[in-house]
Amino acid sequence: MTNTKLFEKLRSLMAEADRTDKKHIKKLRKVLHDLKDRQRELQEKLQQPGSSDEQARVQQEIDVIKLQREKGAEVYQRIKAERKARKNSKGEQS
Amino acid sequence: MLSRILLPSAFLILGYGFWVSNSFKDIAAGVALFLFGMLCMEQGFKAYSGGALQRFLSASTDRLWKSLTFGIVSTTLMQSSSLVSVITISFLSAELIGLKQGIGIIFGANLGTTTGAWVVAGFGLKVKLSAYALPMLVFGVLFLMQASQKLKGIGWVLMGIGFLFLGIHYMKEGFSDFSGQIDLTQYAMTGIAGLLVFTLMGMVATVIMQSSHATLTLIITALAASQISYENALALAIGANVGTTVTAMLGAIGANISGKRLAGAHLVFNLTTGLVALFSIQLLLTAVDTIGAWLGIGADDHTLKLALFHTLFNLLGVVLMLPLVNTMVNWLERLLKKDHSMSDRPRYLSEASLSLPQVALTAATKETKHLFSNAFTIIAHGISLRRATIVSDEDLQKLIEPRAKVIEMDLDEQYARMIKDIYGANIEFLSKAQAAASHQHANAYNSLRRANTDVVSAIKAVKHLRKNLVHYMQSSNPHIRREYNRFRVRIGEVLRSLAVLRDTDDSVVALLSLDRIRVDILGKESEAAEVADGLIRIGAITSQMATSLINDGAYVREVIQHLLDINEDLHRSELVFDDSIQDELALRADEIANIAKHAGEVR
Numbered sequence: 001m002t003n004t005k006l007f008e009k010l011r012s013l014m015a016e017a018d019r020t021d022k023k024h025i026k027k028l029r030k031v032l033h034d035l036k037d038r039q040r041e042l043q044e045k046l047q048q049p050g051s052s053d054e055q056a057r058v059q060q061e062i063d064v065i066k067l068q069r070e071k072g073a074e075v076y077q078r079i080k081a082e083r084k085a086r087k088n089s090k091g092e093q094s
Numbered sequence: 095m096l097s098r099i100l101l102p103s104a105f106l107i108l109g110y111g112f113w114v115s116n117s118f119k120d121i122a123a124g125v126a127l128f129l130f131g132m133l134c135m136e137q138g139f140k141a142y143s144g145g146a147l148q149r150f151l152s153a154s155t156d157r158l159w160k161s162l163t164f165g166i167v168s169t170t171l172m173q174s175s176s177l178v179s180v181i182t183i184s185f186l187s188a189e190l191i192g193l194k195q196g197i198g199i200i201f202g203a204n205l206g207t208t209t210g211a212w213v214v215a216g217f218g219l220k221v222k223l224s225a226y227a228l229p230m231l232v233f234g235v236l237f238l239m240q241a242s243q244k245l246k247g248i249g250w251v252l253m254g255i256g257f258l259f260l261g262i263h264y265m266k267e268g269f270s271d272f273s274g275q276i277d278l279t280q281y282a283m284t285g286i287a288g289l290l291v292f293t294l295m296g297m298v299a300t301v302i303m304q305s306s307h308a309t310l311t312l313i314i315t316a317l318a319a320s321q322i323s324y325e326n327a328l329a330l331a332i333g334a335n336v337g338t339t340v341t342a343m344l345g346a347i348g349a350n351i352s353g354k355r356l357a358g359a360h361l362v363f364n365l366t367t368g369l370v371a372l373f374s375i376q377l378l379l380t381a382v383d384t385i386g387a388w389l390g391i392g393a394d395d396h397t398l399k400l401a402l403f404h405t406l407f408n409l410l411g412v413v414l415m416l417p418l419v420n421t422m423v424n425w426l427e428r429l430l431k432k433d434h435s436m437s438d439r440p441r442y443l444s445e446a447s448l449s450l451p452q453v454a455l456t457a458a459t460k461e462t463k464h465l466f467s468n469a470f471t472i473i474a475h476g477i478s479l480r481r482a483t484i485v486s487d488e489d490l491q492k493l494i495e496p497r498a499k500v501i502e503m504d505l506d507e508q509y510a511r512m513i514k515d516i517y518g519a520n521i522e523f524l525s526k527a528q529a530a531a532s533h534q535h536a537n538a539y540n541s542l543r544r545a546n547t548d549v550v551s552a553i554k555a556v557k558h559l560r561k562n563l564v565h566y567m568q569s570s571n572p573h574i575r576r577e578y579n580r581f582r583v584r585i586g587e588v589l590r591s592l593a594v595l596r597d598t599d600d601s602v603v604a605l606l607s608l609d610r611i612r613v614d615i616l617g618k619e620s621e622a623a624e625v626a627d628g629l630i631r632i633g634a635i636t637s638q639m640a641t642s643l644i645n646d647g648a649y650v651r652e653v654i655q656h657l658l659d660i661n662e663d664l665h666r667s668e669l670v671f672d673d674s675i676q677d678e679l680a681l682r683a684d685e686i687a688n689i690a691k692h693a694g695e696v697r
Contacts, residue, residue, distance in 0.1 A: 057614065064613055072679050
């Protein structure tokens with residue numbers, strides 16, 4: 001396989017990875033948005049009077065969502081960094 | 095028994111025919127090649143019947159006129175009304191479309207299939223089809239050798255068209271040779287007797303060949319070679335139209351109630367159209383002559399006039415039957431009622447959907463949800479809670495203190511009535527569908543299989559739990575009664591949360607919500623264990639009660655775990671292939687434990 005063909009193959013692989021990442025980021029954003037909305041709803045619920053058991057349950061759900069959102073933000077940052085690194089390496093090749 | 099006689103007889107007749115006549119051999123080979131071509135085309139179009147077709151069909155069948163157009167266009171393109179029927183039955187069985195839409199498609203397919211006669215009469219007889227057939231077969235085989243399923247699909251379609259052309263060529267050759275040896279027109283019949291006899295012959299030929307398209311091609315080629323009279327050819331075409339319903343009826347034997355209703359509609363349509371054509375044949379002939387002249391079809395061009403006749407009488411059928419679709423739907427629903435016998439039956443599975451991977455997956459998912467819905471009721475009643483109470487806003491905590499009223503039920507009988515048949519059908523369907531599906535669907539099928547077995551395990555755990563539960567939830571000892579009621583409430587709250595999750599459209603969000611339920615359960619489990627320990631220490635419950643409480647606590651955990659697993663697997667089966675977000679965001683066991691512990695400390 002000639003170098004040109006090899007580079008072409010590599011480029012198409014990177015383009016494929018880029019497309020997958022874009023889809024992943026779009027989906028991740030949607031999920032994070034849904035989680036944020038749910039957290040806001042629960043926080044509003046927490047402000048309203050209710051039994052201590054119910055308040056504890058709501059707080060527990062907020063804690064779960066917070067942790068999931070934190071993890072989501074980390075994944076988002078990681079994908080962004082990976083895309084940036086890929087773009088840089090593409091620039092160096094060309 | 096019948097096939098034991100019919101098949102050897104067919105072999106004998108064909109063998110004798112091949113021996114005495116080369117022309118007969120050509121005609122029979124033409125029919126065989128034509129039928130094989132149709133099989134190849136069906137195989138090819140199935141490669142495109144995945145998600146895209148499902149989306150297209152859902153979008154293009156929401157109105158009756160759209161269903162009708164879909165039927166016409168799809169049958170014209172695929173040249174196989176039986177494939178369109180199979181697809182329609184599978185979509186109808188999986189409740190992706192309604193009966194009215196299904197009937198619209200079938201009406202359209204009847205009209206669409208008439209384009210085949212135009213192609214054969216207008217093009218097939220006028221050009222040397224074998225010249226096109228051979229290159230198509232070569233290109234088709236090349237495409238078949240490719241790894242991509244879509245390219246293979248193109249290969250099958252090209253091979254199909256190639257064999258169809260080759261079949262027509264052989265039929266044409268056979269009849270033209272035949273005309274030199276024997277004149278079949280000497281057996282022509284006129285008048286009503288001829289009409290009825292040849293209609294019957296058309297029906298029989300279609301039943302044998304299982305394809306009205308093949309019968310019609312045979313009729314057109316025989317007509318072109320002047321081996322049958324124009325009048326008899328018309329009767330044969332009517333017979334072919336009626337005969338095709340036999341194929342639909344045979345297909346409906348293994349189908350569920352939706353498939354049977356659709357086959358009923360097909361039968362009513364084709365019988366009515368056939369009868370109308372027979373009674374108004376003179377009127378139709380006048381219409382054929384007038385419209386034919388207007389279209390520039392020669393008065394003696396009987397093959398094209400036959401194609402026009404075929405289209406006209408099917409069009410007449412559609413015009414007559416279309417305003418009656420709603421009446422037909424009501425009548426069929428009354429006539430063919432859902433089985434309301436004691437045992438619940440599978441609702442969405444059909445043999446037809448097995449050949450369409452995406453539809454089969456949707457059907458299996460819906461049936462598993464149906465099974466879970468039945469299990470939901472059994473589990474709720476098993477812990478003496480009404481389904482209505484669980485899905486209401488009622489505070490379940492209020493149930494902890496008072497003596498509860500037992501819901502009397504025979505769990506084994508309920509299992510046999512609401513679970514057993516559906517579970518068995520699901521497992522059988524999943525095995526067959528997974529064998530036919532690509533590796534992309536493997537995870538989804540495995541998830542569904544697990545969900546099904548978890549349903550059964552959850553019910554078995556409830557059965558064990560129920561033995562002591564019905565006794566202690568009514569106990570005069572308030573301590574043990576409270577703990578058993580807590581078990582009921584814990585399971586009830588999980589069922590309530592899962593009922594809410596069922597309405598979540600996004601499977602990833604639904605899967606992440608399961609973490610919240612897991613944290614909640616873990617918190618309550620440790621709380622309950624502490625309370626039980628305390629009760630044992632202060633002697634509020636006997637040692638026998640204590641051991642029951644510990645053992646039954648394990649059953650409660652088992653029920654809840656299975657319920658969560660069922661829902662996790664159901665939502666996983668609906669994920670897009672490369673969706674990994676839920677795994678990246680889901681909490682680990684230690685994170686769940688930490689939040690549960692923290693919440694316990696706050697309480």
